[in-house]
Amino acid sequence: MEPELKEIFGRFNGEGSFLSGHSFGPGHIHDTYRIQTVEKDCDDYIVQRLNNKVFTDIPRLQDNMERVTSHLRMKLADIEGSDLRRECLTLINAKDTGKTYFTDDNGNYWRMFIFISDHRSYERVDSPQKAFEGGRITGRFQAMLSDLPGRPLNETIPDFHNIARRLETFHRVIEKDKAGRVTSAVAEIDGIISREEEMKVLIRLGEEGKIPVRITHNDTKFNNILFDSSGRALCLIDLDTVMPGYVHYDFGDAIRTATNRAEEDSTDLSSVSMDIEIFRAYTEGYLSETRNTLNPTEIEYLPFAPKLLTYIMATRFLTDFLDGDHYYKIKYPLHNLQRTKAQLALLSDMEDRYETMVQIIKNITK
Ligand code: ADP
Numbered sequence: 001m002e003p004e005l006k007e008i009f010g011r012f013n014g015e016g017s018f019l020s021g022h023s024f025g026p027g028h029i030h031d032t033y034r035i036q037t038v039e040k041d042c043d044d045y046i047v048q049r050l051n052n053k054v055f056t057d058i059p060r061l062q063d064n065m066e067r068v069t070s071h072l073r074m075k076l077a078d079i080e081g082s083d084l085r086r087e088c089l090t091l092i093n094a095k096d097t098g099k100t101y102f103t104d105d106n107g108n109y110w111r112m113f114i115f116i117s118d119h120r121s122y123e124r125v126d127s128p129q130k131a132f133e134g135g136r137i138t139g140r141f142q143a144m145l146s147d148l149p150g151r152p153l154n155e156t157i158p159d160f161h162n163i164a165r166r167l168e169t170f171h172r173v174i175e176k177d178k179a180g181r182v183t184s185a186v187a188e189i190d191g192i193i194s195r196e197e198e199m200k201v202l203i204r205l206g207e208e209g210k211i212p213v214r215i216t217h218n219d220t221k222f223n224n225i226l227f228d229s230s231g232r233a234l235c236l237i238d239l240d241t242v243m244p245g246y247v248h249y250d251f252g253d254a255i256r257t258a259t260n261r262a263e264e265d266s267t268d269l270s271s272v273s274m275d276i277e278i279f280r281a282y283t284e285g286y287l288s289e290t291r292n293t294l295n296p297t298e299i300e301y302l303p304f305a306p307k308l309l310t311y312i313m314a315t316r317f318l319t320d321f322l323d324g325d326h327y328y329k330i331k332y333p334l335h336n337l338q339r340t341k342a343q344l345a346l347l348s349d350m351e352d353r354y355e356t357m358v359q360i361i362k363n364i365t366k
């Protein structure tokens with residue numbers, strides 16, 4: 001059932017009057033709606049019913065969001081020509097609570113942002129220029145947050161990219177086989193198990209103090225980057241998972257999504273492959289903002305990052321499938337299994353191109 005969007009809009013300090021509200025965007029987690037206002041000179045808005053099964057502590061989540069967006073806005077204000085309404089998310093306070101969210105009678109949490117006007121977003125990247133821009137904006141995002149003052153950000157989903165923890169969950173789910181699906185995914189389970197040890201290397205490097213924990217976005221899927229109509233990247237959105245992490249998580253997830261010639265859940269596995277020119281361009285953009293701050297070990301392991309993030313996603317999709325589809329929104333019964341197959345196909349292609357990725361990064365950083 002469609003929520004009462006007019007009423008929800010009315011609970012926030014937005015400007016203008018409600019014209020219409022519709023479901024919007026490709027997100028897998030929240031329920032997102034675009035609100036259009038009547039007045040031409042008023043912003044439109046995005047309202048979201050937050051997924052509080054995935055994010056179990058919304059006040060702590062919103063605390064991060066507020067700190068991150070204010071810090072980014074302060075940084076942007078120092079850059080001449082910045083468009084603060086389009087280069088950063090702007091949260092709108094709720095009227096009664098004075099906070100950046102409110103809870104409705106059914107216990108649902110709602111928040112509202114200014115709609116970033118005239119933006120484009122891409123499920124697949126069609127040019128090296130866009131890839132470069134995506135890399136640049138992600139590198140700049142990390143750089144801008146590197147001096148966020150105060151206490152560390154809350155971990156909104158603990159161990160989000162900790163592959164050792166993810167694998168423990170995966171094995172528990174296989175053992176229980178709650179949904180009776182293990183026998184239908186034997187090849188995919190094997191694809192995960194056969195790579196387990198290799199994938200834990202970043203965790204070891206972190207424990208040995210060779211790579212630092214920084215502030216990272218942790219969901220740099222390419223459709224979380226908004227562009228303007230000229231192809232310039234405006235900003236990263238979907239800031240719910242901004243928290244302490246390794247830079248590889250952001251680099252890896254962007255490459256996983258930007259370079260894939262097919263959709264994340266493609267049913268045509270022969271079309272799944274990595275476009276190395278997109279990799280080169282994204283990496284050039286990313287390193288144009290970060291190469292002076294990354295340490296040699298971080299740079300050395302950048303080519304490993306796309307493999308890791310693709311593997312993590314395959315593990316997460318398969319875990320959700322075996323568990324009975326409780327986490328990701330699905331469009332058909334075997335959707336999570338199909339996502340797993342497509343991610344494993346992409347991983348296999350990345351493995352074939354690993355040495356090329358190493359050479360490209362050596363050339364850019366020499
Ligand atoms: P999810 O976590 O479910 O992916 P997102 O926060 O990424 O949720 O929002 C879902 C979609 O809504 C985005 O992919 C984007 O298309 C759109 N969106 C979110 N925030 C804004 C905004 N401030 N302006 C314009 N579009 C937005």
Ligand code: GN1
Nearest residue numbers: 026027028029219221224238241264
């Ligand atoms: C989810 O929120 P969205 O749709 O951008 C997920 C990411 C996955 C992605 C896979 C909080 O991202 O971790 O990479 O799906 N977000 C969360 O498409 O779990």
Ligand code: MG
Nearest residue numbers: 027028224238
């Ligand atoms: Mg999103």
